[in-house]
Amino acid sequence: MSNLDDSKSLADLVSQNKKSKVRKVILSDSDDDLPLAMINTQASETSLSSEDEKAKQVKKRTKKESGGLPNKKAKTAVSKTEPKTKVKKETTKTAVKAVKAIKATKATKATKPTVKAAKHIQKIKDESKEQTAEPKDTSEEKEEEEENRWWEDEDMNGEIKWDSLVHNGVIFPPPYEPLPSNVKLIYDGKPVTLPIEAEEVAGFFGAMLETDHAKNPVFQKNFFHDFLKVLEEAGGCKDADIKDFDLCDFSDMYAYFEKKREEKKSISPAEKKLIKKEKDEAEEKFKTCYLNGRKEPVGNFRIEPPGLFRGRGAHPKTGKLKKRVMPEEIVLNLSADAPVPPPPEGRNWAEVRHDNKVAWLAMWRENISNSVKYVRFGNSSSLKGISDFKKFEKARELKNHVAAIRADYNKKLKSELMLERQMAVATYLIDVFALRAGGEKSDEEADTVGCCSLRFEHVFLKPPNVVVFDFLGKDSIRFYQEVEVDKQVFKNLKIFKKPPKQPGHDLFDRLDPSILNKHFQNYMPGLTAKVFRTYNASKTMQDQLDLIPNEGTVNEKVVRFNAANREVAILCNHQRTVSKNHETGVAKMNDKIKEMIWQRIRAKKMLLKLDAKLKKKDPAYFQEIDDLSKEDEGALQKQFLERETERITKKFAKDNEKLKLENEAVLPESELKERLEKVKELQKEFSKELSSGKPEVKANMTVEKLQALIEKLNVRITNATLQLKDKEDNSSVALGTSKMNYIDPRLTVMFSKKYDVPIEKLFTKTLREKFKWAIESADANWRF
DNA sequence: TCCACGACTTAGGACGCTTGAT
DNA sequence: ATCAAGCGTCCTAAGTCGTGGA
DSSP: OOHHHHHHHHHHHHSHHHHHHHHHHHHHOOSSOOOHHHHHHHHHHHHHOOHHHHHHHHHHHHHHHHHHOHHHHHHHHHHHHHHHHHHHHHHHHHHHHHHHHHHHHSOOOOOOHHHHHHHHHHHHHHHHHHTOOSOOHHHHHHHHHTOOOHHHHOOOOSSOOOSOEEOOOOBOOOOOOOOOTTOOEEETTEEEOOOHHHHHHHHHHHHTTTSHHHHOHHHHHHHHHHHHHHHHHTTOOSSOOOOOGGGEEOHHHHHHHHHHHHHHHHSOHHHHHHHHHHHHHHHHHHHEEEETTEEEEBSOOBOOOOEEOOOSSSOTTTTOEEOOOOGGGOEEEOOTTSOOOOOSTTOOOSEEEOOTTSOEEEEEEOSSSOOEEEEEBOTTSHHHHHHHHHHHHHHHHHHHHHHHHHHHHHHHTTOSSHHHHHHHHHHHHHHHHOOOOOOOOOTTSOOOOOSTTOBGGGEEEETTTEEEEEEEOGGGOEEEEEEEOOHHHHHHHHHHTOTTOOTTSBSSTTOOHHHHHHHHHHHSTTOOHHHHHHHHHHHHHHHHHHTSOSOSOHHHHHHHHHHHHHHHHHHTTOBOOOOTTHHHHHHHHHHHHHHHHHHHHHHHHHHHHHOTTHHHHOHHHHHHHHHSOHHHHHHHHHHHHHHHHHHHHHHHHHHHHHHHHTTOOOOOHHHHHHHHHHHHHHHHHHHHHHHHSOOOOOTTOOHHHHHHHHHHHHHHHHHHHHHHHHHHHHTTBOOHHHHHHTSOHHHHHHHHHHTTOOGGGTSOHHHHHHTHHHHHHOOTTOOO
């Protein structure tokens, strides 16, 4: 919540009449079992505060709580101390055991990284001196051999991230290419020439003209503001005094960029391949780096190009100009004795750093929110792998504590301390509904929330115990759930919403993620809110996989795996926007299914024409014939004929285009007419069929042939129906995020091995690389 | 002591390419 | 062979969380 809103609403709240009412309400409202002690604390806090203090009240509450109740606090702290240390010892032991167990399964090898690294740097230096940076075949093979199999023997503790780091720096986006002189911004009806710096910015907008962004007023405003600034700094526009966005016409620019896009798309595949190959070769040396002497992938080695900031949701800064990043703004991080990659000709790096406690190769500060962007290791790098492994091990460790944690928060739902109750409810929500921690956000960002930042208006209570959550979470993705909750949770939420709370106020006014996480440390070292998401996601996956019978085809098993994956994605609220053509796609599939059913009915009619006795034998089989009304049949016929006409016309147009391209004579219109004759014949046949109710049967048709046809249609109909259901179910759920970040990959590997499904069906190439450690260390019996 | 900020993970959309239906 | 649908990858925004410096 923004401070501004907060103080405003709190100030409102203080207006005299309200204040006394508020107090009365609190004191008289005793329909729940709220202990008196708590009521008093709450009431006195409210009435004691002066107006000025009120504005700061929310922030200070935590302090008051600890200061005001020293005894209770101390007591809790003491009682926690003993189990805490015990827990710590135990978990460290398990973690070590886990690592050792993995180590034990594989033979160890590898020379000491430091020694190897030193040697390697020397080698690199020699190579760069000789200017033959390309590694020879033999050395490349050797690198392959020396790939870091950290999961077998690496010591993964300690804060040092690397002993040596050698890399080639970053790739800068190409410089701005000015527009051709006939492509101009039209201002107030006249083409105007812009200084090149301003033209670039205008072009950013022009290229996006048809996107939703460009139609967003905030985006327009921010863009135009920054555009005018650039324009002014570049000396202004000599042809016009540009100051009104509505007088700007970017359509020429848009058309130009569209044309370029088309051109790019239409180059031949062979040429495309060649271009790609050349690009790959030029970028080759940036794609990898040497970490402790071993070749490792670099992730985003390309510096982000300038453009207009595409903030998500209602981002107040969306549309602002993202400036071009200069070498002078870039800090490199590598070994002290590693060669420094040369900056672009005549330019300099901001700084060259040698910090081995961090896992980034370069960084710069972006100008939208003044935060830092990093060039980091690739997802399949050892460092990323190690932290992934640690993440999942931590989540697995939670298994051993979750029962105690749940017991504890269930108990504390009735605590006499407001803080404890809030923590208990928050923990419940994080555990049960997989909410994120929910840190405070400034009003320079989109208004999104997580658990701790939930506000009054995000939670609706429907007695006796139904809660409707409706808020925007990360990436402004809507979280909407109508759920039954624990009775005590419901009561507590009601208390948290009690006046003087009103829309705009924090539900958990005593909490923020750091308080909550500090509390979590008492249960288990390293436990934070996000661990619950990982734990519950992987636990859900394990449970879902346990339900899958080991039978059927590989594809059937994959479908079931994806269904399990989908459960996890739903738990985590991972959504994707329903694609623009989803609706039409579904309608098309429905039409197709209806049409296939119609074809089946026709076949069955033909069957009866050949042998009328069949109906007596199996009336149910022929039932659907009577289910189809004449109107429906007519509609289907029409639909079918229209589609045929369209198909033929399109084909004709296409054929002609091809002929034109090859400089050959175009087919005459009469040809099209001739081709469409078929449709006309069909139409005649259909109308006859419609009135008689009986289709014509071709002379060579037999009962067997028709039955085979019907069987084929049956299969196609079932498949299409299943496919449609899958499409509907999946239309707004994104499976990838949970597969990539939440589901312990060893579960997927276990499934692959136990159910004999090739891992390629479950992990894409990149995921196989990212999760190599899991693929090589989990077996068919592995459990989360 | 605290909170702004640095460093890291998690996230959905854009876009090009593959694939599978016809 | 064709072509759209959907998949995979890239891109970078948007979270979480711990800590270093005022």
